[in-house]
Amino acid sequence: MRDLAQVHVIGAGLAGLAAALDLAGRPDLHVTLHEATANAGGLCRSYHDARLDRVIDTGNHLMLSANQAVLDHAARIGAAERLTLAEPLFPFHDLASATSWQLRVPDHPLGALRPGTRPPGTRLSDLADLPRLLTAGADQTVAQVIRRRGALWRSFWEPMTIGVLNCPPEQASARLLRDTLKLTFLKGAAACRPVFAPAGLGPALVDPAVAQLRARGAALHFRHPLTALEQADGRATALCFSDGARIALGPRDHVILALPPQAQKALLPQARTPAPGMAILNAHFRVEPTLAAAQPPLLGLLGGAAQWIFRRDDVLSVTISAAEASPLDPLPPGQALERIWTEVAQAAGAPAARPLASRLIRMRQATFDQSPQEVRQRPGAQGPLANLLLAGAQQATGLPCTLESALVSGRAAAALIPQP
Ligand SMILES: Cc1cc2nc3c(=O)[nH]c(=O)nc-3n(C[C@H](O)[C@H](O)[C@H](O)COP(=O)(O)OP(=O)(O)OC[C@H]3O[C@@H](n4cnc5c(N)ncnc54)[C@H](O)[C@@H]3O)c2cc1C
Numbered sequence: 523m524r525d526l527a528q529v530h531v532i533g534a535g536l537a538g539l540a541a542a543l544d545l546a547g548r549p550d551l552h553v554t555l556h557e558a559t560a561n562a563g564g565l566c567r568s569y570h571d572a573r574l575d576r577v578i579d580t581g582n583h584l585m586l587s588a589n590q591a592v593l594d595h596a597a598r599i600g601a602a603e604r605l606t607l608a609e610p611l612f613p614f615h616d617l618a619s620a621t622s623w624q625l626r627v628p629d630h631p632l633g634a635l636r637p638g639t640r641p642p643g644t645r646l647s648d649l650a651d652l653p654r655l656l657t658a659g660a661d662q663t664v665a666q667v668i669r670r671r672g673a674l675w676r677s678f679w680e681p682m683t684i685g686v687l688n689c690p691p692e693q694a695s696a697r698l699l700r701d702t703l704k705l706t707f708l709k710g711a712a713a714c715r716p717v718f719a720p721a722g723l724g725p726a727l728v729d730p731a732v733a734q735l736r737a738r739g740a741a742l743h744f745r746h747p748l749t750a751l752e753q754a755d756g757r758a759t760a761l762c763f764s765d766g767a768r769i770a771l772g773p774r775d776h777v778i779l780a781l782p783p784q785a786q787k788a789l790l791p792q793a794r795t796p797a798p799g800m801a802i803l804n805a806h807f808r809v810e811p812t813l814a815a816a817q818p819p820l821l822g823l824l825g826g827a828a829q830w831i832f833r834r835d836d837v838l839s840v841t842i843s844a845a846e847a848s849p850l851d852p853l854p855p856g857q858a859l860e861r862i863w864t865e866v867a868q869a870a871g872a873p874a875a876r877p878l879a880s881r882l883i884r885m886r887q888a889t890f891d892q893s894p895q896e897v898r899q900r901p902g903a904q905g906p907l908a909n910l911l912l913a914g915a916q917q918a919t920g921l922p923c924t925l926e927s928a929l930v931s932g933r934a935a936a937a938l939i940p941q942p
Pocket residue numbers: 532533534535536537538556557558559561562563564565566580581582583584585746747748749780781782785802804885888889913914915916923924925926928
């Protein structure tokens with residue numbers, strides 16, 4: 523094995539898995555994946571929650587058919603059937619007015635000019651801000667380019683920005699939102715079909731990837747955090763791990779750091795890294811199966827604290843992005859869960875219903891800070907050392923901090939490993 527060039531991938535989130543999958547099986551390379559925790563998947567993981575007695579994901583994840591890298595990843599690990607594509611239909615409930623409606627994404631974006639394809643109360647003239655968004659400057663925030671504060675702001679621009687960029691519109695990069703819209707809504711219905719993983723993100727995107735890496739001869743080391751990266755003459759020369767292991771790197775060896783921004787910064791302070799962003803709250807409620815069955819798989823909420831409800835089997839899971847800006851953030855978990863449940867029960871048309879079990883999870887720094895200043899700090903795939911590549915959703919992929927960005931970044935890093 524020593525005559526093969528070694529590639530050490532650090533971090534087994536989706537970025538690291540994607541990079542390793544591209545390289546494992548190459549006859550000139552041996553791939554080793556080192557992961558700090560006991561499991562692969564990083565922020566994209568499924569696990570059994572004892573209080574709910576159900577398998578949940580580390581966070582509710584919205585994927586769309588525009589996420590081609592996600593669909594390709596599932597296909598190449600033999601898990602395409604573990605993802606399901608739904609109709610491009612987004613039901614909403616406004617808690618303030620107790621009204622419900624559905625937004626069907628038109629086949630062609632010009633279809634949005636027709637009444638009935640926009641949220642109720644919005645006028646054609648509300649779309650007049652769109653050209654300013656499409657020509658937004660790199661320093662502009664969403665709130666600076668979308669100036670109307672009418673119905674479309676409340677029912678689309680604000681929730682869309684918070685949901686996609688985990689950042690209030692006053693801070694979020696207009697360009698990043700624009701680029702997301704170009705890949706999704708501006709491509710029409712075919713790009714906007716919600717993608718669900720009915721058995722969880724782990725079974726769909728992670729477990730089969732790990733199995734495939736093993737089958738292709740890659741070595742996987744869990745509970746093996748990298749603690750230091752030795753450098754000399756512009757190259758990484760050795761990797762040091764928490765168990766005291768030190769791996770010297772040969773002249774043909776490479777390292778791919780597929781780490782969250784803070785971990786990357788600690789190991790490689792000279793590389794650009796965007797600052798951490800805001801927290802995301804997820805509240806999970808196990809409910810009576812009949813109540814769950816009456817709910818759509820995804821429901822957008824307006825006029826309250828809860829933003830999205832995802833249903834999987836008998837669990838209703840609520841997402842609150844940019845949590846520091848939410849009135850729920852300072853509340854103790856029990857009170858926050860009560861407030862969120864009240865909204866869920868109202869939206870479900872069952873105000874007297876009670877959950878059978880509940881769990882609140884606050885993911886600190888769930889994404890990087892997607893403001894114009896920090897988007898500029900996203901690094902490219904070539905790291906500051908000749909034999910070191912960078913991957914992770916925070917890389918300069920042009921995409922928001924998503925599964926798609928993680929996968930694209932991993933494959934971009936792998937593509938820079940020289941061919942024999
Ligand atoms: C609550 C929440 C909701 C989200 N919602 C969505 C959504 O709706 N849609 C969407 O597409 N995306 C969403 N995301 C974002 C998405 O989950 C991430 O962008 C993506 O999973 C990041 O993958 P990654 O491989 O870049 O990083 P990570 O998943 O963070 O993986 C990095 C890995 O590196 C490991 N590691 C860290 N330090 C070390 C070390 N020193 N040595 C070795 N290993 C180390 C970590 O343990 C981890 O396994 C959400 C994220 C959160 C938290």
